Amino acid sequence: MQRLARIRISGDRRALQERWNSLYPHNPMIAGAVEVKSATPDYQELKKMYSDFSTLHPVTWDESSEVVYEEKDLEQFEILTLWVTGRAGSGGNTFGTVYEEIRKCPACGTENLGRQAGPFVLDPSEVDDSDLAVTDFGERICSGRFCRVLQSIPDAACRPTVWKTNRVARTAMYQFDLTASVGPLASSFQLLHESLCEECGEYRNVGIDAPVFSELRQLRFPRSSYGQLPIALTQERFGGPRKFPLVVVSQSLYRRIRQEHISGFWFEPAHLIDP
Ligand SMILES: [Zn+2]
DSSP, rough: OOOEEEEEESSSHHHHHHHHHHHOOTTTBBBBBEEEEESSHHHHHHHHHHHHHTTTOEEEEEEEEEEOOOHHHHHSSSSSEEOOBOOOOOTTTTTTTHHHHHEEEETTTOEEOOOBBBEEEOOOOGSSSSEEEETTTTEEEHHHHHHHHHTTTTTTEEEEESSHHHHOSSSEEEEEEEOOOOOOOTTTTTEEEEOOTTTTEEEEEEOSSSSSSSGGGGEEEEEEGOOSSSSHHHHHHHEESSOOOOOOOOHHHHHHHHTTTTOOOEEEEEEEEEE
C-alpha cells in the first residue's frame, strides 16, 4: 500500500514550479498541481522547497492524500469491493419493455424497478468494450468471458441481453444476477442519509460519509454477516433517485478475475470485523 499525496501550490508559485520541473522532469508540476508518493524523498524535497520558497513568496500548500493498492497488496484481504467502471449506456425501459413498470416517487424522484419482463435491451454504440459494465439504472452487464468465471458459482446467473438493432457486429453481452448478500454494514461504518422522503419513505441520497479515496470509505461488515460467498451484493443501496447495491467478492474470486484478465472494474479492500 502506498499513500499518494495530491498537492496544489497556489499563489506566487512560478519560481517554485520551475525549480521542481527542472529537478523532476519525469513528474512535472502543472498549474501548481503534482502527485507525489508520500513515502519518497521526492515528497520530502517538495516540502523543503516549499518551506524555503514560502519565506520569499506568498504561496499556499493544499494537500489531499489517496491510498493506492497494488495487486500484491490486494491479495492480503479476505474480501474486496468490485467497482464496475465500464459503461453500458441507457438501461431500464429505454430501448424496450424490460420491466413491467418503473415506479417513480412524485415527491423525491426515487425510482424503483418492477418485475423484469424481458431481457435487457442495450444500444451497442453506448456499451464499452470491456468485460464488465453498468447501465445508468445500475444494471450489471458482462461478457461471455466473465460468465465463464461465474459459471461455478451457485448464487450467480447470466442471461443474454439483446441489442436494440439486430445489425450488430458485436459478441453477445449478458446480464448477471446475484442472489447472495452480505451485511448489513458494521454499525461503525459511516453512511450518509440525506433527506428522508415523507411520500415513499426512502432517503433522497445514500452515500458514504468519508473523504473520497480514504481508507474510511472501505466497506466494513460484521464477520457473522458474511457466508464465505465468492460474490455477494451489499444489503444497502447507494445513490440518488436510482440506488444500487455494491458488489463484494472473495479473495479467491479476486485472483480468478485477475488470472482471466477481466476488464472494466477496479478493486478496493473491504473488511470483516469482529464485534
Ligand atoms: Zn419519495
